[in-house]
Amino acid sequence: MPKPIDLSALSLETRLALAGRDPARSEGAVNPAIHRASTLLFDDPDDLYGKPNKTYALEGMAVQEALRDALVAVEGGAGATLAPSGLGACTLALLTLAKDGGEMLVADSVYGPTRRFCDTMLRRFGVRTRYYDPRIGGDIAALITDQTCGIFLESPGSGAFELQDAPAIAAAARARGAPTVIDNTWSAGVYFKPFAHGIDLSVQALTKYQAGHSDAFMGAVLSATPEWDNRVRTAYKQLGLGAGPDDAYLVLRGMRTLLLRLERQGAAALEIARWLEAHPKVARVIHPALESHPDHAIWKRDFSGASGLFAFELQPGVSAERLRAMLQSLALFGMGFSWGGYESLIAPVNVNVTRTASRWAPAGETIRVSIGLENPADLRADLEQALDRLGWRRPSPRPHAF
Numbered sequence: 001m002p003k004p005i006d007l008s009a010l011s012l013e014t015r016l017a018l019a020g021r022d023p024a025r026s027e028g029a030v031n032p033a034i035h036r037a038s039t040l041l042f043d044d045p046d047d048l049y050g051k052p053n054k055t056y057a058l059e060g061m062a063v064q065e066a067l068r069d070a071l072v073a074v075e076g077g078a079g080a081t082l083a084p085s086g087l088g089a090c091t092l093a094l095l096t097l098a099k100d101g102g103e104m105l106v107a108d109s110v111y112g113p114t115r116r117f118c119d120t121m122l123r124r125f126g127v128r129t130r131y132y133d134p135r136i137g138g139d140i141a142a143l144i145t146d147q148t149c150g151i152f153l154e155s156p157g158s159g160a161f162e163l164q165d166a167p168a169i170a171a172a173a174r175a176r177g178a179p180t181v182i183d184n185t186w187s188a189g190v191y192f193k194p195f196a197h198g199i200d201l202s203v204q205a206l207t208k209y210q211a212g213h214s215d216a217f218m219g220a221v222l223s224a225t226p227e228w229d230n231r232v233r234t235a236y237k238q239l240g241l242g243a244g245p246d247d248a249y250l251v252l253r254g255m256r257t258l259l260l261r262l263e264r265q266g267a268a269a270l271e272i273a274r275w276l277e278a279h280p281k282v283a284r285v286i287h288p289a290l291e292s293h294p295d296h297a298i299w300k301r302d303f304s305g306a307s308g309l310f311a312f313e314l315q316p317g318v319s320a321e322r323l324r325a326m327l328q329s330l331a332l333f334g335m336g337f338s339w340g341g342y343e344s345l346i347a348p349v350n351v352n353v354t355r356t357a358s359r360w361a362p363a364g365e366t367i368r369v370s371i372g373l374e375n376p377a378d379l380r381a382d383l384e385q386a387l388d389r390l391g392w393r394r395p396s397p398r399p400h401a402f
């Protein structure tokens with residue numbers, strides 16, 4: 001049987017094609033076997049207890065192991081732990097860090113359900129959350145106390161796409177011994193490498209780009225070191241979490257084309273973002289790769305590319321009925337949650353409903369789009385006819401200042 005391949009010296013494209021392939025655990029097949037298993041059988045009763053070997057299939061079989069290997073091959077780190085959803089990965093990371101009487105510092109721009117978890121369950125367990133301005137950078141040092149049990153970042157943030165100065169926050173955290181975790185879903189682990197910037201844990205909602213086909217839920221927590229990996233796995237086991245083999249297979253299969261999709265969708269998104277930026281009915285476009293983005297310098301310094309999710313704001317004064325009519329006129333953009341799939345999605349968003357530590361001042365209605373694999377000219381034409389329905393005679397003065 002061919003030997004497993006050392007991927008460390010190979011480029012990302014090659015790693016994505018080969019990661020997780022281990023002929024020994026797949027009977028020689030290119031792809032791992034799907035074991036639908038709970039019980040594992042042993043010949044020797046001594047193997048059932050107190051041994052490091054796997055004794056229960058909840059820990060994951062060949063396909064989950066292959067997926068974990070693939071995640072590490074893309075994003076780096078010492079190990080990955082799978083979770084039943086992206087939100088499950090966020091809460092697993094937070095529960096790994098939580099301490100009775102501790103305080104979690106959480107970016108004000110986090111994914112809404114992450115915030116809800118902090119405000120409800122973590123709080124009930126005696127862990128307070130203090131939200132900080134996502135643009136705080138190294139000034140986070142002033143918020144770190146002996147009670148700080150973790151610092152949670154998300155960059156770019158959900159809704160308004162602020163970029164965080166992750167190296168500065170990680171350096172301040174390390175100086176005080178505070179652990180850091182980043183929700184790195186937007187970059188898919190491809191365009192931003194948290195561990196190279198001093199972050200301890202990275203969360204991926206694999207439901208998005210890794211699965212890529214809008215047909216599975218999964219998440220992962222990646223760890224910078226074996227010690228962190230061990231802590232996350234221990235929490236995982238204590239919580240009784242697992243990830244099913246069929247969904248793990250779908251996510252691994254999606255990852256084979258991850259880079260192709262990201263590059264195509266990212267390029268189409270940037271093209272559409274630039275076109276929207278010049279459209280008279282659009283007040284501003286919020287896309288980290290645009291020169292007009294207030295944190296563009298951080299994107300240029302820390303990111304190697306951009307995915308296909310961004311937002312734009314309409315000129316002020318659009319009535320709710322007009323907005324509804326505009327959204328309902330779209331033929332190619334589906335309206336719904338999630339993103340990162342092969343199909344384009346659109347949703348109106350209200351950034352400020354979940355903010356307490358920072359204010360976001362939108363020019364007008366904010367609309368988030370996830371660009372799929374359709375032809376960008378077709379998507380542009382669809383958006384154009386929709387924007388035409390807004391029906392202003394005179395556009396407001398441009399450009400709108402941040």
Ligand SMILES: *Cc1c(COP(=O)(O)O)cnc(C)c1O
Pocket residue numbers: 085086087088090111154158183185186205206207208217218219338
């Ligand atoms: C979607 C999303 C999640 C949650 O992923 P699910 O698999 O839908 O639970 C977490 N973080 C971010 C930034 C997301 O966009």
